[in-house]
Amino acid sequence: MIFSIHGYRHCFQVAHPGSPVTVERYTRYREPVYLHCPIHGEVKASSAANVLLATHACPKCGEEASQATSYPSPENEGHKRRLSDSVLQRRMAKSSTPDCFDVHRDPSDPLFALFICPRHGPQKVRIGALVCGCVLCRKDRNQAKREAKQQMASSRTKIRK
Ligand SMILES: [Zn+2]
Ligand SMILES: [Zn+2]
Structure with missing residues (x-):
């Protein structure tokens, strides 16, 4: 479990390497967390834990991305899978x-x-x-x-x- 904003920021960077989104306020792992997104400004995520599991650090970016890619072509899928494997590594x-x-x-x-x-x-x-x-x-x-x-x-x- 993660108790400090310092520890949470570390996990956040591991989960979202190179993300421009930053952690502004953190209380507890299962509580809401406040993020700063360069596109959406201050964003409240309902659970700090879920932010680490999500594909997108910013929940609003995630919403927009899921709307935009609801019909992915097979080629895009293959490309995405290769990319995500290197992220997993x-x-x-x-x-x-x-x-x-x-x-x-x-x-x-x-x-x-x-x-x-x-x-x-x-x-x-x-x-x-x-x-x-x-x-x-x-x-x-x-x-x-x-x-x-x-x-x-x-x-x-x-x-x-
Ligand atoms: Zn965003
Ligand atoms: Zn082992």
Whole structure:
């Protein structure tokens, strides 16, 4: 979870690399967030979490884009898919497991990305969750943290004895 505007801005940049949209005011992950779009000025997004998952950082830009591209030609589709794969790769490169490779959109499930983790093999994650990298690696890290804490706790009790 993200608690500070600083942390949120970082995730925002990972989710929308090179976006001219900036984060103006942030309270909580599930609360509205205020953005500044060069086209639309100050824009309120209903959920800071959704902004990270959306294709467009600015919800108004997203609305306009979805209206404009309601009938995409097959050629445009192919072009878009190639572009988004490189975006997915970039997101993975900035995640906590940048060594995962072969990142691409799942052809049968466009909300998901497929990639290969050098430790866990082929993986499938939600595209919005790519910024967190391999889910199994994260579980391993959390597990290691828990064990370290327990060890610290037990060594403390030993010292007391
Ligand atoms: Zn906009
Ligand atoms: Zn992994």
